[in-house]
Amino acid sequence: MVKLVEKSPVEGLLPMEINGLSLTELVPGAITSVMPYAGQKTAASEALKALVGAAMPGPNRSTGREGARVVWTGAGQAMVIGAALDPSLAQHAAMTDQSDAWTVFRLEGQGVEDVLARLTPLDLNPGVFKRGHAARSLLGHMNAIFVKTANDAFDILVFRSMARTAVHEFDVAMKAVAARKALV
Template sequence: MVKLLAKSPVEGLVPLEINGLTLTESGLGPVTSVAPYAGQEAAASGALKALIGAEMPSPNRSTGREGARVIWTGAGQAMVVGADVDASLAQHAALTDQSDAWVTFRLQGQGVEDVLARLTPLDLNPGVFKTGHAARSQLGHMNAVFLKVAADAFEIMIFRSMARTAVHEFEIAMKAVAARAALS
């Protein structure tokens, strides 16, 4: 019998460090899509609060803390990351295990917004996109979820199948920002 081994889609590609910016993989643990049924939004939010200590977030926000977060991912939907979602929540919301579908990167360091400005149309300036803010947008030509986790750090969720391409895009942008800094 063949033994299959689980491995990261970015194994051997990260960590990547360029001019004080680092790109690493964030192992978020379980990822579950939660889409409350019509009229069940408040009940789903309350159930999440009781189960993991974080409720359904407002648009473009996240709730909770590292290890148990709920991230807004679109109208009427969010992702619970880092915590198991009890099946009892299914009475209030459609649940889908997404754990194997995503890879999450952490991009950190001074100038992180400059790197991301080359990759996404989002306005990630610190005065606009603050810690705890979340948005679903594009990273190059890939769908992504952006979460600001610290003053100089973002977590970016990408579909697992696009992991190698994402690392390539990050690397090009990081090198371009480093080259621009060297000319200053």
């Protein structure tokens, strides 16, 4: 009988630090997609608040904090990252376990927006994309979810199958920004 061994999709590649910027993998435990049923958004939000301490966020926002963050991921849907959900929420919302589908990266350090500007069309200027903001967009050619968690930090989710490619994209962008700064 084959024995399966759990491995990180980026094993041996992270952590990475280049010129004061760091890229790490976060392992939040549970990631659950939550989609309130018609007419149940308020009830689902209140139930989430009671269960994990964070309500359903508005568009392009996140609520909560590390360990129990709820991130807007589209019209009528959010992802709960880091907290396992009680099955009682199913009376108000459809829930799908996404824990094995996503890899969560944290990119942090001064100038993080310069790196991400090379990878996504989002305007991540600190005056526009503030702490608690969230958006779905592209990271290179991959679908991604961006969450600003601090003034100089983003959590970025990509599909697990694209994790190694994402690390490569981050590496190239981080080195390019470091090289540009070295010329100044």
